[in-house]
Amino acid sequence: MNEAIAFYAFAALVILGAASMLRSTNIVHSAFWLLGALLSTAGIYALLSAGFLAIMQIFVYAGAITVLLLFVIMLTGSRVADVEARGTNTLVAGIVAAALAGILVPLQISAPWRLPGTEAVTSTSVLGRMLFSNYLLPFELASIVLLVALVGAIFLAREEE
Amino acid sequence: MEITLNHYLTFSAIVFCMGLYGALSKRSAIAVMMCLELMANAVNINLIALAKYVTPATIKGQFFAIFVMVVAAAEVGLGLAIVLSIYRQKSSIDVDEVNLLKW
Numbered sequence: 001m002n003e004a005i006a007f008y009a010f011a012a013l014v015i016l017g018a019a020s021m022l023r024s025t026n027i028v029h030s031a032f033w034l035l036g037a038l039l040s041t042a043g044i045y046a047l048l049s050a051g052f053l054a055i056m057q058i059f060v061y062a063g064a065i066t067v068l069l070l071f072v073i074m075l076t077g078s079r080v081a082d083v084e085a086r087g088t089n090t091l092v093a094g095i096v097a098a099a100l101a102g103i104l105v106p107l108q109i110s111a112p113w114r115l116p117g118t119e120a121v122t123s124t125s126v127l128g129r130m131l132f133s134n135y136l137l138p139f140e141l142a143s144i145v146l147l148v149a150l151v152g153a154i155f156l157a158r159e160e161e
Numbered sequence: 162m163e164i165t166l167n168h169y170l171t172f173s174a175i176v177f178c179m180g181l182y183g184a185l186s187k188r189s190a191i192a193v194m195m196c197l198e199l200m201a202n203a204v205n206i207n208l209i210a211l212a213k214y215v216t217p218a219t220i221k222g223q224f225f226a227i228f229v230m231v232v233a234a235a236e237v238g239l240g241l242a243i244v245l246s247i248y249r250q251k252s253s254i255d256v257d258e259v260n261l262l263k264w
Contacts (some may be wrong), residue, residue: 007164010171018179027192034195043203048169048209050223053230057205060230065198065237072241073191076248091186095243097178104174113166113214120217127223135224142231149235156242 006047013040027073035066064155169210177203190244190254194237201233 017037024030038061045054131139180203183196205226212222248254 001162003164004162014172014176015179018176021195021199022179022183027189030192030195032175034198037199039204043207044169044172044206045209048213050209050212050220050226053205053209053223053226056227056230060234061198061202065234068237068241069191069195075245076191076254078189078191078254087255089188090186093182096185097182100181101175101178104178105171108174109167111167111170115166115214116217118217120213121220127220130219130224131227138224138228140227145235145244146231149238153238153242156239157245 003047006043010040010043012048013037014044027078028070031066031069031073034069035062038066049120051122052124052127144161166210170207173203173206173210176200176206188249188255188257190256190259191241193256194244197240198233198237201229201242205229208218 014037016091017033017035017040021030021033021037039058042054042057042062045051045057180196180199182214184193185198187193187196197214208217208222208226210222212226216222244254247259251258
């Protein structure tokens with residue numbers, strides 16, 4: 001019962017944040033609504049007994065990515081999220097998104113999953129040990145991806161002399 | 162009333178479609194990036210829910226979610242650098258004005 005209340009509360013917060021982000025015409029407000037949606041998603045992760053990922057969600061998304069977005073909003077000096085999206089643009093986007101939702105949502109509601117029904121591993125130490133044994137190669141590759149992205153971002157964003 | 166895997170998957174499908182709508186309809190490049198982040202989040206909810214319910218002993222999905230986060234962080238860093246250099250050239254971040262490669 002408590003889980004149901006927490007799930008619906010966090011889900012409502014995420015959807016409220018996303019909807020307000022889409023509706024807001026001031027892009028700074030949009031960024032803060034996105035921040036709210038991302039923080040509420042961390043709550044959903046915690047409900048799914050993924051504590052480490054909930055903390056990473058707050059650090060990486062809410063901390064780093066939102067701040068980065070706000071910095072670029074400041075550097076480009078644009079306060080307007082939409083220069084009045086034209087009619088056809090929103091219409092086509094609405095049709096595509098509604099069609100996808102129409103396919104996905106009934107499918108997900110009725111999907112008959114055969115689940116093992118055992119309790120999930122919750123400890124972060126298991127996650128860390130797996131990351132440095134079974135998933136060592138992807139882990140190292142991820143650090144290379146981040147390094148390359150960092151160098152590339154500095155190269156692209158630097159001022160021309 | 163119990164919360165099942167289907168609840169989480171349905172919720173993530175709704176969030177994904179909201180992100181898709183924004184990514185297609187917004188004209189500011191930064192707003193498009195924000196909607197992409199929302200879509201990546203919806204995928205992560207999916208992965209973590211499946212990790213808990215389908216592979217509870219090995220929580221495989223959580224590792225995928227970690228790598229999705231890594232790629233999303235790299236993507237937003239590079240994407241915003243590109244937005245900045247487009248802004249320097251065109252003094253605008255309207256995605257409709259970046260049409261040099263249009264057929």
